[in-house]
Amino acid sequence: MDKEQFIINAFLNSINGDDGAIVDNWCFSKDLFFENVHFKRSWMSLEQIASKALLINISDAIVMNAKPKYALLGLALPKNLSKAEIKALQKGFLNTAKKFNIKIIGGDTISNHKIDISITLISEIFKKPVFRKGLKIGDLLAFSGNLGQSLKGLELLQQGKKLSPNHRFIKPKIRKDFFYEIAQKLSCAMDISDGLSKDLSRLLKINNLGISWYKNLNSYELYSGEEYEILFAFNPKYENFIKQCAKKHKVKLNIFGQAVKGKYEFVGKEHHF
């Protein structure tokens, strides 16, 4: 067992291995977004940093079929940030919160030598939640959108280039309306944060199943992390419905395989910062 899995098992698997934890009608999720772990300050504006920190948490809630309602912000901020810089962070949080109808209700701020953000999202389950568990033999496996852009953007940043404000790496696309519409027909879902291959291996492992591939995916598609597209599965009888929803919401639908008996081992390399 690798150390990452050891840590996950030690702390987090007591109830679930999901993007969020469900208690009554609530979904609780928490993601860390740390300077020099997830971003460099030279790559993004402070407004973009705050916005992405919140978006990656929103992504977790949405793939559970939960509607984000409240957020707690944990902010570790350098003492030498100016008031203008603090206002830029504030703007990123508030604008993104507003767009998703989220109220910031509390949190904690401390001084630190770098910008480390920890967000907890409290989301409401209106219908039934969608878990990572639930995959059945014969289910079709699919992901939304085009994968690979996040890794390509990271490579450009590491070469000292700049990305446009709408680049995937700066501003993840959240497939809220599409996902809420298809959620009731899904067997399982999760967001793609560590790359399709790594996240697929987790999804299949938790369900004790393997995959029969429909197409060859390139290494960008397989290994690009921080995509925040959605990996999901459904019974083939819902294929037409899901295709129609994808068309309606202008989301590219990629049905790339089918769940079968067997195992799928992650063998590639995670490519994210």
Next chain:
Amino acid sequence: MDKEQFIINAFLNSINGDDGAIVDNWCFSKDLFFENVHFKRSWMSLEQIASKALLINISDAIVMNAKPKYALLGLALPKNLSKAEIKALQKGFLNTAKKFNIKIIGGDTISNHKIDISITLISEIFKKPVFRKGLKIGDLLAFSGNLGQSLKGLELLQQGKKLSPNHRFIKPKIRKDFFYEIAQKLSCAMDISDGLSKDLSRLLKINNLGISWYKNLNSYELYSGEEYEILFAFNPKYENFIKQCAKKHKVKLNIFGQAVKGKYEFVGKEHHF
């Protein structure tokens, strides 16, 4: 306005300025516990670090009169931690969670160059919550326990000395049973994390009141942070009841002043790491 208050106003005061945020019957609280901000690894064992990280969050929930039920752990951990070190952290979290009947239901782990812990606690409100707001003219102001030990411990650590495992700085005393019993009679309460003087100034400011002092407190009592004793106020008619409860729970009760019209400005210096 100082920058700390600027940050608090920018992000956290949209609903409250309390230790926890109340939504329906739930209290949500979040505290960060960061290496080289709140602790040095040479000062405490990993088990003690994990335990204190959870205890300071539990303290927030209890002073709102909420019962901690669930926790989300955000763990930023160095890659070079050994499995034995990870197990020591795990032991600290699990033992403390068990003592307070808390289930760890999820979170996030990432690699970082130091140990930074962010905990969210989800607590249930069984009766009425106690807020920072609610102080009335004539209310008696009190704190539990003896203040000053935390700062004295910090000074010893900074001189390279060691503290015993039961020292206040290592293991805050949580006055759970005492607080739950007196909570219904209190006008307001908060825990003492930044020193009595600083926290009192916040309590009085939010209530637009001042204090008439009953006794002179020394600078350790006024400025020692991370005490996690409770600052609270009550109508004088409850004085006997509260004295009896303190006696029953063997908690030292210090009635140090009375709320009056006026202002109280914090003028000292915060003494915590």
